[in-house]
Amino acid sequence: MLASIISSGMSKIGRRDDLGSRELFAEAFTECMEKVPNVDRKDIDAIYVGSQSEIYERQIMYGNLIAETAGLLPKPAIRVEGCAAAGAIALRSAIIDVMSGLHDIVLAVGVEKMTAQSTEVVTDALMEASEPTLEQSNGLTFPSIYAMMAMYHMHKYGSQVEDFARVAVKNHHNGSLNPKAHLQKQITVQDVLNSKIVASPLKLFDCSPISDGAAVAVVTKKEIARKYTDTPIHVLGMGCATDTLGLYSRNDISWPNAAYLACSDAYQMAGIDASKIRIAELHDAFTINEILLCEAAGFSDRGKGHLLVRNGDTSLNGKISVNPSGGLKARGHPTGATGLAQVYEIFLQMRNEAGKRQVDNSDYALAVNEGGSDAVVVSHLFDR
Amino acid sequence: MLASIISSGMSKIGRRDDLGSRELFAEAFTECMEKVPNVDRKDIDAIYVGSQSEIYERQIMYGNLIAETAGLLPKPAIRVEGCAAAGAIALRSAIIDVMSGLHDIVLAVGVEKMTAQSTEVVTDALMEASEPTLEQSNGLTFPSIYAMMAMYHMHKYGSQVEDFARVAVKNHHNGSLNPKAHLQKQITVQDVLNSKIVASPLKLFDCSPISDGAAVAVVTKKEIARKYTDTPIHVLGMGCATDTLGLYSRNDISWPNAAYLACSDAYQMAGIDASKIRIAELHDAFTINEILLCEAAGFSDRGKGHLLVRNGDTSLNGKISVNPSGGLKARGHPTGATGLAQVYEIFLQMRNEAGKRQVDNSDYALAVNEGGSDAVVVSHLFDR
Numbered sequence: 001m002l003a004s005i006i007s008s009g010m011s012k013i014g015r016r017d018d019l020g021s022r023e024l025f026a027e028a029f030t031e032c033m034e035k036v037p038n039v040d041r042k043d044i045d046a047i048y049v050g051s052q053s054e055i056y057e058r059q060i061m062y063g064n065l066i067a068e069t070a071g072l073l074p075k076p077a078i079r080v081e082g083c084a085a086a087g088a089i090a091l092r093s094a095i096i097d098v099m100s101g102l103h104d105i106v107l108a109v110g111v112e113k114m115t116a117q118s119t120e121v122v123t124d125a126l127m128e129a130s131e132p133t134l135e136q137s138n139g140l141t142f143p144s145i146y147a148m149m150a151m152y153h154m155h156k157y158g159s160q161v162e163d164f165a166r167v168a169v170k171n172h173h174n175g176s177l178n179p180k181a182h183l184q185k186q187i188t189v190q191d192v193l194n195s196k197i198v199a200s201p202l203k204l205f206d207c208s209p210i211s212d213g214a215a216v217a218v219v220t221k222k223e224i225a226r227k228y229t230d231t232p233i234h235v236l237g238m239g240c241a242t243d244t245l246g247l248y249s250r251n252d253i254s255w256p257n258a259a260y261l262a263c264s265d266a267y268q269m270a271g272i273d274a275s276k277i278r279i280a281e282l283h284d285a286f287t288i289n290e291i292l293l294c295e296a297a298g299f300s301d302r303g304k305g306h307l308l309v310r311n312g313d314t315s316l317n318g319k320i321s322v323n324p325s326g327g328l329k330a331r332g333h334p335t336g337a338t339g340l341a342q343v344y345e346i347f348l349q350m351r352n353e354a355g356k357r358q359v360d361n362s363d364y365a366l367a368v369n370e371g372g373s374d375a376v377v378v379s380h381l382f383d384r
Numbered sequence: 385m386l387a388s389i390i391s392s393g394m395s396k397i398g399r400r401d402d403l404g405s406r407e408l409f410a411e412a413f414t415e416c417m418e419k420v421p422n423v424d425r426k427d428i429d430a431i432y433v434g435s436q437s438e439i440y441e442r443q444i445m446y447g448n449l450i451a452e453t454a455g456l457l458p459k460p461a462i463r464v465e466g467c468a469a470a471g472a473i474a475l476r477s478a479i480i481d482v483m484s485g486l487h488d489i490v491l492a493v494g495v496e497k498m499t500a501q502s503t504e505v506v507t508d509a510l511m512e513a514s515e516p517t518l519e520q521s522n523g524l525t526f527p528s529i530y531a532m533m534a535m536y537h538m539h540k541y542g543s544q545v546e547d548f549a550r551v552a553v554k555n556h557h558n559g560s561l562n563p564k565a566h567l568q569k570q571i572t573v574q575d576v577l578n579s580k581i582v583a584s585p586l587k588l589f590d591c592s593p594i595s596d597g598a599a600v601a602v603v604t605k606k607e608i609a610r611k612y613t614d615t616p617i618h619v620l621g622m623g624c625a626t627d628t629l630g631l632y633s634r635n636d637i638s639w640p641n642a643a644y645l646a647c648s649d650a651y652q653m654a655g656i657d658a659s660k661i662r663i664a665e666l667h668d669a670f671t672i673n674e675i676l677l678c679e680a681a682g683f684s685d686r687g688k689g690h691l692l693v694r695n696g697d698t699s700l701n702g703k704i705s706v707n708p709s710g711g712l713k714a715r716g717h718p719t720g721a722t723g724l725a726q727v728y729e730i731f732l733q734m735r736n737e738a739g740k741r742q743v744d745n746s747d748y749a750l751a752v753n754e755g756g757s758d759a760v761v762v763s764h765l766f767d768r
Binding site: 046052053054055057058059060061063064065067068073074075076077078079080081082083089092093096097099100101102125127128129130132136240241242243244245257258261371372375376 | 430436437438439441442443444445447448449451452457458459460461462463464465466467473476477480481483484485486508509511512513514516520624625626627628629641642645755756759760
């Protein structure tokens with residue numbers, strides 16, 4: 001038991017015209033604080049903010065921006081970063097801070113305002129998370145990077161484009177039950193296959209959208225969690241691992257090794273194995289990646305992740321409900337916020353507050369958040 | 385006693401043509417590891433990297449970039465950020481990590497490659513640390529922000545441009561004794577006063593240069609520090625505090641409140657007061673700021689910081705040796721690296737390895753690193 005989460009909040013995710021990071025954060029923070037009325041905001045000792053890029057709003061100092069918006073100046077407020085893993089890094093930092101004994105109540109924030117910029121600017125900003133010398137400079141983009149992973153997985157293990165499409169269909173279904181999701185429309189396998197090719201074999205509907213959003217969580221020591229809520233959730237284990245930025249220097253681009261290590265560490269710390277997990281929020285920035293992360297998390301053998309979605313094992317209330325929120329694919333992917341949006345979903349599910357998408361058994365849950373092309377991965381394992 | 389530092393290294397600071405962040409880091413890391421031959425690099429459990437801007441090298445993932453360069457994949461490697469305070473934030477994160485019990489040996493890194501970009505690009509990237517709505521958008525730059533602070537201090541307390549110039553003269557003198565400093569040339573008060581006005585009352589020689597560089601420190605638990613070196617230094621206290629991004633919303637722009645709070649917290653944690661400090665590395669991005677930080681650190685009464693430099697109290701082996709390295713002004717200011725460059729100097733001084741600029745008494749030392757216009761400040765207090 002590392003720490004407890006006593007509250008969480010999330011803004012509506014999507015194209016949030018006229019709202020900047022401050023307003024998106026305020027929406028999430030207000031919901032979060034309403035759930036713990038006997039936490040005074042002055043009780044919050046420190047803030048960690050995950051935000052991916054300074055380019056979207058021409059702003060670096062998200063620690064200060066958020067602390068000021070929350071009325072939490074002059075508390076310590078620090079930005080942490082790891083591209084799309086920034087949200088989980090903020091949570092991890094908050095947990096470590098509480099574990100250190102320095103602070104009792106720490107706020108983890110993820111926020112990103114992406115849609116005010118053109119797709120070209122966003123694509124450029126995302127590619128700053130790639131290998132500089134051979135890949136970024138030769139024009140690779142993240143869809144093309146994940147397309148290579150997908151192609152190799154198909155070649156090596158026999159996964160099919162229909163399997164990728166099934167991930168999108170499943171996650172759009174879940175998203176249709178999530179009133180805060182960016183995309184709430186159900187789709188079919190044929191819709192995915194008919195959608196525009198972005199980087200073969202990935203189609204438009206294999207890709208997560210560009211979104212605005214914010215999500216937050218309040219972390220405390222376990223000993224004091226029940227002072228503030230009867231239904232905290234607990235962090236049993238966590239992991240963080242890195243891999244080369246460049247695909248070119250990896251042995252097997254169909255194997256997300258950093259994710260495997262991050263999940264293994266979380267299981268070991270928690271003292272449980274993958275078979276116990278009933279809910280997982282996995283970083284499906286592209287459909288292939290949910291399949292790869294199912295393997296890395298130990299939900300299937302290596303090379304068999306696509307069989308899970310093919311067999312319905314990862315559907316809502318299947319063997320493991322994967323991405324009940326709709327995942328990055330349908331809930332949306334405001335990069336720096338995504339890791340905490342995953343935690344928000346798990347927080348709701350574990351408290352039976354997930355409405356139409358409520359999963360029956362949510363005793364153990366795993367969140368896996370990734371930055372770059374599986375370059376830095378952060379996992380958290382929860383129980384209640 | 386929070387943690388110990390068993391080694392530190394720093395690249396030469398300056399315009400380092402043809403070297404990127406990876407090479408600058410390698411230079412610092414090599415020096416650092418040579419000082420602790422019985423630390424195998426595999427003993428390093430985690431890495432925190434402070435780097436200010438993704439714009440300079442079109443790169444976000446400094447955690448990965450550094451871990452890969454150091455041969456430390458797949459260890460956890462996270463970027464932390466707070467503009468020019470990123471380096472001290474990396475150290476603070478490493479200390480908190482060790483305090484949490486999660487890891488035993490953690491590497492703190494600060495790195496910045498600024499000079500490959502034009503001054504305009506660098507000025508823009510720095511201004512992303514300012515208040516977005518009223519100040520950044522109206523064309524303020526950091527020299528003009530600090531010029532307003534200086535003007536108000538002159539008006540309120542009677543400091544004079546000659547006092548600011550004396551800070552530059554002192555720090556250039558110290559820098560002339562530092563073979564790794566960016567600027568190693570001695571100057572006179574008249575040189576400063578005759579230099580080009582950047583933002584009145586600040587002249588060119590009141591401003592720190594744009595530099596490339598890297599600095600690192602290895603943090604361990606105190607209990608194991610002497611396994612690796614006979615002369616560790618110890619972190620007795622630390623602080624971190626925030627203020628509004630915008631000057632317009634502060635009560636008194638001549639008072640760096642976040643720095644005051646960060647220093648007060650460090651003193652309280654260490655159980656000592658300002659009178660014990662013999663060495664201080666203070667964030668003199670502009671000469672006025674060394675004066676303001678002397679007040680915030682309690683070296684003088686409020687409004688009397690300029691009298692210290694006027695009286696020679698902050699000279700090398702004065703009452704308190706302030707910026708024996710040459711400070712940001714002369715050692716140089718590679719933004720994300722600066723906080724750890726300060727620690728490198730203190731590490732050398734406390735081990736009597738500072739050569740011609742060695743201070744006689746270095747029992748207690750303070751480092752104060754600042755991001756934005758005193759918007760986030762991180763302090764560390766050391767003994768040996």
